[in-house]
Every structure is written in structure tokens, then in C-alpha cells.
Amino acid sequence: PVDGVQFDDYFYAESAGSTLNDSQTFRTYGQGFASKADWRRHNTQQLIEQVSRTIKQLKPGVEFGVSPAGVWRNLSHDPAGSDTRGAAAYDEAYADTRRWVQMGLLDYIAPQIYWPFSRQAARYDVLANWWANVVKPTHTRLYIGVAFYKVGEPSKNEPDWTVNGGVPELKKQLDLNESVPQISGTILFRENYLNQPQTQEAVNYLRSRWGS
Template sequence: KPWVRFGISPAGVAATNGSVASKYGVEPCPSGSSDWQYDGIFSDPLAWISSQTLDYISPQVYWKIGAKADYSTITPWWGKVVKKFGRHVYISTSISSMKVESDANDYVEYANQAEINRTSSLDGAFGSIYYSCKYLYMRNPNSLASYLRNTVYTRPALVPALPWKQGNNPGLVTNLAYSGGTLTWNGYDNVRYSVYAFPASMNPATFTKQVEYLLDMSYTTSYKIPVEYQSNEWQYAVCVVDRVGNEYEPVFLGSSLKALGTPALIGPANEATIDMPFTFSWHKVKDAANYVVEISNDADFGNVVERYTTTDTIASALQFSQLRHETNQYWRVQACEANHYCGVSEIRTIVPKLLTVTYPADGEEEVAPDFTAKWYNVNSTNEATVEIADDEAFQNILYTGKSATGELAIPDGKLESGITCYMRVRLTVD
């Protein structure tokens, strides 16, 4: 059964010894403890990963965020290790301290840990395993299970595919039909099916199996659509998912709407590197009521990070909070109107250059109190204001200075050693 996932759940700390870590070309695990797993019980998880004899590893990171063995530093280390050797990691978390009477004050730690798992993933394959599942108290409305379902696990998800295993694409589903609230289709042996519902006005050309539209997984060739999605406001898609997790192309079922015209983009030009502030612009589309400008971190728009809706044919980049300094991003425009498929523009690449602090780096330690602050000033000759505070809300500002050069020496005696400070730069441009 080559499609079966094989994994091991070792102790959560490994390779803290520099000589052990160097054998595998990785940094030592930042646990603050000795390598008792390697020296005491002769267990070497990095040997299993580097030899690729397993599909995933599930280290028992049974500590809290901020503990001496810190969940927030050990978990990202495992992410780097499995990325290097092309395998998956699903962190094991102990929830054995949970009781029937536990509440949100106890649960927030596990929600924060789930978010760390996600942000630590370098391959999109992070997961969580909870030990023991009995402490989820599934039938208790105030349980950990309910809390996680309403905070970090609000949407269903597919199990990550294993690209190193041989997949099997048998073809598309056929005879997709809807009757009495149920989808039916003809399928294949030894596969599953992902089922999606997405807005009727959404052009199927923009459907990229976005997770926000995933309804569920079906192990049969039918699926009962939830009542809230049983209307002509929705259209449906079904994909084949093979035994190793590969999800194949969708088959659509929906209303046959007239499509609006394609918005012709004006600017910025494709592959433009451009200073803030700038403007997105495009030509008007006949019958369009509004336009949606989308920013994505990938070219297929599977990860749309921000949308902005306007009735105009321009949109200031200042409306977007997810543009990233000197980073390849992608933008497009959809023209929309009720009872029409949205018209979709071409996709363009853009490299925004934002007003950005370049020194000190975020989180940098041991910075001299009289350091020279530096920032990218978006090629402006206007004077910028530098503010340094001892709180994130900037309620207590310790120092304010001005400069038009993109750097400013902080005078000696303005800041104390050994404290955490926050710095920002404000600039008004023409």
C-alpha cells in the first residue's frame, strides 16, 4: 500500500548538540536543553527525515509558548528541517491538562500554537495532532474542540498532498447533476472528491480551488449541499482527490450567466517596480456596476491577500495594507454586476517599494541607544518624521526627529539600554 502515510512521533527536542545538527546541515534546535533524546535513548529523528524513510514526522512539542523549551522557537525549527529534506511535519500537542470545566482562558494557548504552526510552515504542509483526542470533549459545547472550531479551524481543509508518492489521475467526474439539494456524479474507484460552492457571479475562470469555498470531502459519488448553499446564488465544483492527496481539475455546475467584458488594465505596467504612493487604473467596462482590485502573492491567485471594491476605474495603493516592500506580487481587476459573470482582466506583476524602516531590523536585539535609524523614503525629498516609543500604541514617545535623507542619528541619552522600543516613520508626499 504505497499510498499509506508513514510517520513517527518522537520527542519534541532533537539535535540540540551542534555536532549532531551539523551532520545534517541544520542549526541546533533552540530548546535550551541537552540532547537527551540522542544521547539517552539513542533516537535520531533527523536521520529518519534526511534518509526520507518516512512521510511525516510529528515531534511531541508538549511545552507552552514562552516556556524554557519554547513552542514558538522549536516549532519553526522543525519547519526548516523538514523543508530541507522534503518531508512534512505535523506537530504533536499535548492537551491532557484539559478538563470538562476548562474555558477560553485555558484554550487560547492552543489557538496561538495552531497559528504558529501555520506561520512556521515553509512548504504549506503544517498540521496539528492533539494528544489525547479524548480531551477535546467533542460533545461539550464549551469544550476545546468547540473553541478551536470557532477560532482557528473555522473552515474544512484537505490533507496535504505527498508529492514524492506516485499519484493517479483517473480523469474528471462526469454527469455532474443537482436535484433536491444533492449533487451526484459518476466517479472512479479508490478516490475521494472535494466539493465546492462559490458565488454564482464568480467567473469560473477565476476558480482556483480556494479554501474559502470548500464545503467538504465526499467518499461517495454524491453530496448533500448544506441548506445555506442551496440557492441560485451559488454554483458548484467537484474535484477528484487521489489516495496521496493530489487534487485534480474541477467540473462545474452552475447558472449560465452572461459574462461582462474584460477590464483593460492601464497601470502600473507589467513587472513594474514602483514607489508608493501609486494608483491602479483600468478602462471602464460596459454595464459594470463595480470593480474589484485583487492582490495575490502567487500568479494563479490561489492566495488572494486583499480585495478592494470601487465604482471608479482607479484605486490608490494606499487602500491596501498587504502590499509588501520589494516583493513580487500580482494584481488584477474584476468587473462585476448582478446576474453576470465577472469579467476578469489580465494578471500583472508588480514590485511595490514602500516607506520602510531598513535599520534596525524588526526584532533586532542589542542595538546601541545612539544608533542611526534608516528607512527607504520612496524617492521623496520631503522631510520624514521618526518616532520611537516604548509601547506599540506609541502612547509614550521617547524621541521624535526629522530628516529628509532617509537616515537620522539618534542623539545619545535619548534612549535607555536594555529596553524594548518601537520605531515608525511618517512621511507626507505630494
């Protein structure tokens, strides 16, 4: 008796120091593809299509959603991408998350937009509005994943999270979410941080905003 199935953003996860050992598999199954990257994206595409189809066949009321990396592709790599310079799901996790929305495979998508307004490489408002435009012509609902785990944590690159307990940054993000019609809600990552001492100013703010 489940209400929903959600996938996180780790489809293909590798780094320079820890590459995936799928060369033999690619040689066996990837002959019809121009590159290993295309083959990998085909695999994640098949995964999402088959899970989506199976859920709807077995129990149509169950929600299927994905919580991918906040950046699909950067504008420098694709004219349809966002004006960002962050790690991109399409190029690094081999997940064409925008296509999944366009094909109607998901009930909702919850991109992890884990940066403040001032983070020039991946501005919160730039990405929230980009995703709003992606879902606009579709029936896929958009929830924004917010980096509550960063609230109150000192950061050289993102000092905004500690200004007045992180409340001003959080308020800006929630205000934007509520002002854009295509954004259906906010997800705070993650629940455990509601109980941490560094987030209590923000927790009190959320109580006053949303009710206890």
C-alpha cells in the same frame, strides 16, 4: 487495508531506576561500535530503514510516520540542535529522528512539542521553527503534536494551560502552525481529552476556528 503506520517515540526507554538489560546483547553484536549509544542508534536506524523499505515494497500508498519526542538534540550537545534544554531523542531514546527525515525514510514526522511558548527549557515556537527548517529541504511532511491533554490542567511550571481555559496558548500554537509554510497540520494528543470538562472552552474555540 491500512492507510498508514505510525511509530510513537519510545525506541529505547529507560531511566536511572529502570535500565535496559542489553549489556549481553551489546557484547555479542556491538563490537563494531565505539559505544553502546552508537550501537543502539544503529539498531533504531535499521528498524526505521527496514520498515520504510518494506512498506513501500508491499503497498507504496501506505503512509509511514513517526511521532518522536519534540527535541532531537539540544544546542549544548550539537551545533545542529535546538536552543532547548529538554530530554533529547538522540541521546535518551537513541533515535536519530532528524537523520530519518534527511534520508527520506518517512512520509511525515509529528514531533511532540508538548510545551507552551513560555517554557524556556523547550519553547514551543523554538521547536516548531527548528523542525520546519529540518523538513524544508526534504519531501517529509511536518505535523506538530500539540499537548491537548495539558489544557485546563493546573501546572506550576506551565500555568499557561489554565489561563482562560487554555485558549490563548492553544491559539498561539495554532497561529504559528498556520503561519509557517513547512508545517502541514496539527495533531491534538489525544482524542479522549476532547470530552473532558476542563477542555471544553478550548473545544468550543476549536469548533469556532475549524468548524464543527
